[in-house]
Amino acid sequence: MTFDNQTPGAESGKTESRQVVVANEHGLHARPAGKLAQKAQAFQADILIVHDEQVVDAKSILDVLTLAAGPGEVLEIRATGSDAAEAADVLEALFKNNFEE
Numbered sequence: 001m002t003f004d005n006q007t008p009g010a011e012s013g014k015t016e017s018r019q020v021v022v023a024n025e026h027g028l029h030a031r032p033a034g035k036l037a038q039k040a041q042a043f044q045a046d047i048l049i050v051h052d053e054q055v056v057d058a059k060s061i062l063d064v065l066t067l068a069a070g071p072g073e074v075l076e077i078r079a080t081g082s083d084a085a086e087a088a089d090v091l092e093a094l095f096k097n098n099f100e101e
Contacts, residue, residue, distance in 0.1 A: 013080060013084050014084055015078060016087070017078050018076070018092040019077075020077060020092055021072065021073070022071055022095070024098055024099060024101060027068070027071050028070075033061050035099050036049075036061075036064055036094060040058040040087065043083050044083055045080055045081030045082070045087045047077065048078045049063075049064060049077060050077075051069050051075050054067060058091065077092060
């Protein structure tokens with residue numbers, strides 16, 4: 001999905017949204033959360049992870065860990081900015097490839 005600048009304060013660009021499933025049998029624990037945050041930090045886009053009503057900064061491992069997302073849970077990746085589509089695609093691929101574990 002693509003949205004027009006719906007994140008307040010976001011840099012210019014569109015918002016990209018992807019739904020992903022936590023496939024890891026241990027959930028989104030420290031190792032995959034670290035990989036997620038590290039990959040997210042490579043982009044200029046503002047990147048959020050949404051789990052139910054909780055919204056966290058994907059660039060912060062501690063924020064990602066607070067989601068306590070277990071196996072099979074559905075999360076939403078929201079990226080806003082000039083490289084939002086690429087960021088969303090890369091993070092979605094991490095989930096699809098089970099964080100290379």
